[in-house]
Amino acid sequence: xxxxxxxLTINSTDLLTDELSLSTTCTLTQTGTNTGVEDTxxxxxxxxxxxxxxxxxxxxxxxxxxxxxAIPYLYIKNLDTTAGNKIFIYDDTTSGDPLQFQLDANxxxxxxxxxxxxxxxxxxxxxxxxxxxxxGKDQ
Numbered sequence: 001x002x003x004x005x006x007x008l009t010i011n012s013t014d015l016l017t018d019e020l021s022l023s024t025t026c027t028l029t030q031t032g033t034n035t036g037v038e039d040t041x042x043x044x045x046x047x048x049x050x051x052x053x054x055x056x057x058x059x060x061x062x063x064x065x066x067x068x069x070a071i072p073y074l075y076i077k078n079l080d081t082t083a084g085n086k087i088f089i090y091d092d093t094t095s096g097d098p099l100q101f102q103l104d105a106n107x108x109x110x111x112x113x114x115x116x117x118x119x120x121x122x123x124x125x126x127x128x129x130x131x132x133x134x135x136g137k138d139q
Contacts, residue, residue, distance in 0.1 A: 002030040002039065004135055006073070006110050026110075028073060028135055039068065039136035045079070047127035053090050053097045053120070060130065062119045065093055068136030072115050077108035079129040087128055092118040 005027050012020040030039030041063070050058030063072055078087045088102045093116070100119065103109060113119060113134075121130060 004028040004030065006075075008110070026073075030136060041067075041132075041134040043131065043133045045129060045131045047129050048087055048121050048123040049126045050122040051124060051126055053088065053092075053099075053122050056122070058122075058126065060121045060132075061092075062089065062121055062132055063113060063117075063134045065116050065118045067134070068115055070115065070136060072113050073110060073135045074113050074119070074132065075108070075110045075135070076103065076121075076130060076132040078103040078105055079131055080105040080123075080125070082125075085123065085125045085128055087121050087123045087130055089119055089121050092120045 005025060007023065007025045010020065010022040046060050048058065048060050050056045053059065062074060062076065076087075076089070078085070080087075083105050085105050086102050089100045090097045091100055091114075101109065101111075121132075
């Protein structure tokens with residue numbers, strides 16, 4: 001059994017009238033018999049070469065629907081350093097391929113996803129490098 005801990009800390013002394021100090025932790029327990037290998041896609045670095053969603057080639061599949069039995073969590077980072085070079089994550093399962101979120105250069109996210117959806121990425125610039133991993137969570 002593997003355990004993964006994600007911690008987010010947000011601090012600012014001048015954003016609000018009072019000092020801002022937030023911290024939260026999410027602990028995920030994976031039940032894979034091979035040290036959690038069955039509960040993660042592994043850490044990947046790939047180049048997104050598609051600048052459109054839908055049937056265009058060069059998109060990256062981040063997660064395929066129902067790969068894990070419980071809630072999957074996505075870690076993703078846009079490795080591009082030029083502002084405006086964004087990556088877009090969309091739901092390829094739902095009609096119209098609705099956009100879920102976007103990340104500008106150097107942005108990152110760690111989010112829970114709907115396990116019954118397939119998520120893909122495209123970019124504003126060909127190529128744009130990303131880093132990502134999906135971690136399954138035992139319920």
